[in-house]
Amino acid sequence: MDTIAAPSAQQAQQDIAEEFAFFGDWTERYQYLIDLGRQLPPFKDEWKAEDYRVHGCQSMVWLVPSGDASKMHFDATSDSAIVSGLIALVLRVYSDRPAAEIVATEPEFIQSIGLAKHLSPTRSNGLAAMLARLKTYAAQALS
Secondary structure: OOOOOOOOHHHHHHHHHHHHHOOOOHHHHHHHHHHHHHOOOOOOHHHOOHHHEOOOOOOOEEEEEEEEOOEEEEEEEEOOHHHHHHHHHHHHHHOOEOHHHHHHOOOOHHHHOOHHHHOOHHHHHHHHHHHHHHHHHHHHHHO
């Protein structure tokens, strides 16, 4: 897997949909999610602060913004293997993009790969909370 950012958030979502289409069942897809989560870059311990914690997640999730409106970068981690995989997908779509693109991009990949149907309600809420926080950071960068 190369770590070169896709040309756009939209392209990243299409790439994710194509990757998940390779797997026949959800057992394989969950395993792939866990593998993606293991590839997240190291997360500094000092970032595990209440300021960066995403509430609404059953597991612990931290999301740290950096950069400015022209290019925002996010670092994130979780204490849950599957949630870490979700974070990896979210960062692929939203990190290292202009704030305006982040705010304008709907997370279509959640529907296109069938995540919406296969996540527990608490994980779905956590994913929604993480996306909302990320978009709030981007909106603040724009204002």
